[in-house]
Amino acid sequence: MPPTDTSANAEPAPPPDTDAEDTLDLELPEELVALIASAPKSAEAGDAGPGSPPGGMPDLLDQVADWGPVSTPAGVFHLVPVRIERDLTLISRWMNDPAVAEFWQLAGPEDRTEGHLRAQLTGDGRSVPCVGLLDGTPMSYWEVYRADLDPLARYYPARPHDTGVHLLIGGPGDRGRGLGRTLLRAVADLALARRPVCGRIVAEPDLRNTPSVAAFLGAGFRFSSEVDLPDKRAALMVRDRNLRHLL
Template sequence: MRPADAHTESATGAAAPHGTTGAEDTLELRLTEELLALLGEGPWSAAPRPDAPDLVGDPGSWCPVTTAAGEFQLVAVDLERDLGVISRWMNDPAVAAFWELAGPESVAAGHLRRQLEGDGRSVPCLGVLGGRPMSYWEIYRADLDPLARHYPARPHDTGVHLLIGGVGNRGRGIGTLLLRAVSELVLDNRPSCARVVAEPDLRNTPSVSAFLSAGFRFAAEVDLPDKRAALMVRDRAHRAQL
């Protein structure tokens, strides 16, 4: 079972250095990466992965979408480039309460590597908004996931996990906006998928609210090994009503 979705408004974090450096080098690298990202000139670009299996496809090659907050795109995670920022987000208390991946970089690295070296049923991505990496996503085959043991899964059900890093991205409806955008991307790029699903922790009321505002419906309460979750579903058939 993958970690629960951290709340899209309360999960915070910011760019962190990569590799092992001294304190001065670390500070310089962090400032350089964050400045480039803010200028829209960072190294985060959507490059297709020619070796990506077709269980989920290649979300990193999906076209950017225009949102009220700016242009948004999913970018496939590069472990060497992105481990620092993802690990730092995972260590934010608001994120750690639901993802349980806090600790040294090796913890996040192991979680990412299992997906990157797996069979393609789960694809980790950065969410880049206006040229700035500000969220972490997992697009996964829910019908091939342990989650499928706990609800009536259908073939090609596609799940999403999300955390948002950066205090400036909280409390402005960004989570709802991006959940809607990503669920639309899934349905547009995966014609065999009839439903996008998620399973946020029931205790995380703001997260459940964000999914509801993004067009998901509350389908059931499910007991998972690590939490009691709200099963949220976005149906392709209901898109026209939103």
């Protein structure tokens, strides 16, 4: 559950949501068990056909590779699933930026970042790592994941098909310009459009990362509560489908 790293002017967080339901126990639902059982056993990461989850994984996120580009006020944005041989060096360089490393904790040699990426690419399909292209230029790293199937679900009132996002803006020149909130809004709305069964997008940035929390607020997320996770105290941010045209 790495914290999100974005750039925006910090804003004070609103009070926690007091209408929280009881947190669900993290158990694999029948949907996931069936999909894992039916997935090809011999596929290697990167061998799947166009639009398929990598490694023949079960599709738990409605074909992120096929979500396509979306127009934003900053330009045309496109989420592209990670390919190790193409993207590792760039993502590792971003992870070694001190401003990123403070929250993602993946600084070090490339193999540390590689292990983090491969764990998702060869996993059960609940998380898809992506590079974000703005007008064709790689400039951000994203993880789109099933929050209801993630360990995070032990710590908040998860609902079926909750979709989570992690984000870091790669280059220092792209930070502090409001790109974080612009792209977060675009990706959250894209996920809601491409995943009709999903009722909300969630995120859990580190509470200390005030620019990140402010970016989520600017992107139409609401502050739900503070959450004590094993590696941080987080702000649970939620973008609701039924409020997306109002916030």
